[in-house]
Amino acid sequence: MRVGFGSDIHKLVEGRNLVLGGVVVPSDKGELAHSDGDVVYHAIGDAILGALALGDLGKFFPDSDPKYKGIDSSVLLKELVEKMRQKGYKLGNLDVSISLEKPKLRNYIDEMRANIAKIFGSDIEQVSVKAGTNEGLDAVGQGLAVKADCIIAIEKEEK
Numbered sequence: 001m002r003v004g005f006g007s008d009i010h011k012l013v014e015g016r017n018l019v020l021g022g023v024v025v026p027s028d029k030g031e032l033a034h035s036d037g038d039v040v041y042h043a044i045g046d047a048i049l050g051a052l053a054l055g056d057l058g059k060f061f062p063d064s065d066p067k068y069k070g071i072d073s074s075v076l077l078k079e080l081v082e083k084m085r086q087k088g089y090k091l092g093n094l095d096v097s098i099s100l101e102k103p104k105l106r107n108y109i110d111e112m113r114a115n116i117a118k119i120f121g122s123d124i125e126q127v128s129v130k131a132g133t134n135e136g137l138d139a140v141g142q143g144l145a146v147k148a149d150c151i152i153a154i155e156k157e158e159k
Contacts, residue, residue, distance in 0.1 A: 021112025
């Protein structure tokens with residue numbers, strides 16, 4: 001088994017969709033990013049790369065490359081899951097924590113978990129998504145940013 005950690009944070013601005021775990025969450029602000037800004041998928045992707053000791057998202061999907069402008073982050077995550085499989089690994093489990101002052105996310109968590117499980121081709125029981133606030137502290141707590149952290153365990157596929 002290998003373990004990886006990933007983290008992503010994006011500034012929140014008006015005029016952008018708030019995309020978390022593949023779900024467009026109704027909000028007056030969304031992530032400012034080169035891609036769709038899905039911090040959940042980005043944190044998971046970085047966790048996969050960490051578990052495989054391959055670097056980070058910027059190495060594989062640089063924000064200087066115009067082909068990634070506005071891209072759906074699920075496309076990037078699917079590519080990383082395929083890379084994980086090619087190296088002989090499958091998902092053991094993952095745990096994502098989202099930090100966001102508002103809106104509340106409890107009504108979207110199950111859909112996020114289902115989206116993530118589908119990308120991995122895994123059981124939803126292998127995917128945990130949690131959400132909390134930063135109690136008014138820092139950029140997240142002031143409603144200026146959204147952050148996601150992920151820890152992942154991957155296991156060797158049995159041949």
